Amino acid sequence: MFVYADNAATTHIDPDVVKAMMPALGELYGNPSTIYSKGREAREALDKAREQVAKAINCRPQEIYFTSCGTESDNWAIRGITKHYAAKKGKHIISTNIEHHAVLETLKAMEKEGYEVTFLPVNEEGFITAQQVEDAIRPDTVLITVMTANNEIGSIQPIEEIAKVAKEHNVFFHTDAVQAVGHIPVDVQKMGVDLLSLSGHKFHAPKGVGALYVRRGVLPDNLMNGGGQERSRRPGTENMAGILAIGAAIEKATANLERDMAYVASLRDRLIDGIVKAIPHCKVNTPSHDRLPGTVNVSIKYIEGESMLLLLDMNGICATSGSACASGDLDPSHVLLAIGLPHEIAHGSVRFSFCTENTMEEVEYILEVLPKIAQRLREMSPLWENVKNQETL
Ligand code: PLP
Numbered sequence: 268m269f270v271y272a273d274n275a276a277t278t279h280i281d282p283d284v285v286k287a288m289m290p291a292l293g294e295l296y297g298n299p300s301t302i303y304s305k306g307r308e309a310r311e312a313l314d315k316a317r318e319q320v321a322k323a324i325n326c327r328p329q330e331i332y333f334t335s336c337g338t339e340s341d342n343w344a345i346r347g348i349t350k351h352y353a354a355k356k357g358k359h360i361i362s363t364n365i366e367h368h369a370v371l372e373t374l375k376a377m378e379k380e381g382y383e384v385t386f387l388p389v390n391e392e393g394f395i396t397a398q399q400v401e402d403a404i405r406p407d408t409v410l411i412t413v414m415t416a417n418n419e420i421g422s423i424q425p426i427e428e429i430a431k432v433a434k435e436h437n438v439f440f441h442t443d444a445v446q447a448v449g450h451i452p453v454d455v456q457k458m459g460v461d462l463l464s465l466s467g468h469k470f471h472a473p474k475g476v477g478a479l480y481v482r483r484g485v486l487p488d489n490l491m492n493g494g495g496q497e498r499s500r501r502p503g504t505e506n507m508a509g510i511l512a513i514g515a516a517i518e519k520a521t522a523n524l525e526r527d528m529a530y531v532a533s534l535r536d537r538l539i540d541g542i543v544k545a546i547p548h549c550k551v552n553t554p555s556h557d558r559l560p561g562t563v564n565v566s567i568k569y570i571e572g573e574s575m576l577l578l579l580d581m582n583g584i585c586a587t588s589g590s591a592c593a594s595g596d597l598d599p600s601h602v603l604l605a606i607g608l609p610h611e612i613a614h615g616s617v618r619f620s621f622c623t624e625n626t627m628e629e630v631e632y633i634l635e636v637l638p639k640i641a642q643r644l645r646e647m648s649p650l651w652e653n654v655k656n657q658e659t660l
Pocket of ligand 1: 418446
């Protein structure tokens with residue numbers, strides 16, 4: 268059996284999405300900036316995709332800017348806002364210590380450029396509070412950037428409450444919603460954010476296309492200089508195939524969201540329950556509330572996550588032991604350390620992430636395979652030997 272259980276890393280491209288993008292790889296090759304009919308045709312398709320994205324997150328189409336990925340959207344929001352407003356407001360930024368590398372590394376680079384960043388610590392379930400944000404605000408705070416949902420453990424932050432605090436103190440608020448869009452309701456009006464990042468490949472569009480929502484009246488500086496595309500804010504001839512795909516994908520992903528969330532959550536709950544019952548000495552790192560429907564992160568103590576992944580792969584199961592961008596790196600995940608796991612337990616963690624394409628049979632298959640793998644690896648572990656000896660004393 269083959270089980271793709273790594274949908275937080277990327278998703279399978281939906282065949283309906285492939286169908287929607289095909290015209291851009293064929294007859295719809297005009298440049299949308301040209302005024303003859305071939306160009307106008309492309310412009311119309313581009314406008315339609317922008318409307319689809321805007322509708323899905325409840326904003327005006329003019330507030331959507333297409334980008335190349337979630338990383339670009341994050342970089343643009345953070346660098347663009349600070350560059351435009353730092354002189355007037357100051358150089359202090361507030362964020363959390365569990366952001367994706369797209370945000371964390373941008374902020375770390377900016378610290379070297381003279382910005383000051385407060386990285387708020389999360390609690391043991393991966394949450395911050397609006398009070399923590401309020402307490403960190405200073406007269407020179409220019410931007411708050413807090414992710415909507417965490418890519419490793421699935422915790423969902425109190426975005427609406429943070430937005431209220433940001434508004435009261437007149438500070439811009441950006442959220443990285445790359446793991447949220449297409450998986451939980453995302454409504455920028457209700458959330459009250461000024462900027463929001465999203466990425467197509469997390470909800471069944473291809474890689475290489477994302478978007479940034481920028482509330483009307485908010486003016487991030489450009490990251491790049493060039494032509495007049497995206498109302499002169501994000502130059503470069505449009506990735507038409509990717510844009511048509513992201514429009515179709517977001518429409519499909521949000522069409523039956525409540526139903527889909529309930530289904531995906533049933534897979535998550537069965538897996539967590541099954542793991543806890545079948546494998547002694549494990550710790551569930553996914554929080555018990557305010558969490559993504561499809562994410563399961565668990566530490567299986569006394570074994571190595573990497574070995575577990577290899578054996579899962581040999582059994583046809585794709586999962587991950589940290590975020591995909593960080594694998595190949597032997598440091599334990601910064602998110603798992605931030606929720607207080609010691610290094611050795613963080614090292615033994617595995618993340619499964621589901622979408623509507625997964626089935627309960629697949630979950631049962633994981634539950635058949637994983638306990639055997641845990642048992643086999645523990646039998647090779649001197650640490651496990653000690654635990655067993657202590658238990659028999
Ligand atoms: N932010 C979060 C929370 C993510 O999970 C990811 C990708 O894993 C990104 C940003 C980066 O998105 P992209 O891969 O489109 O650059």
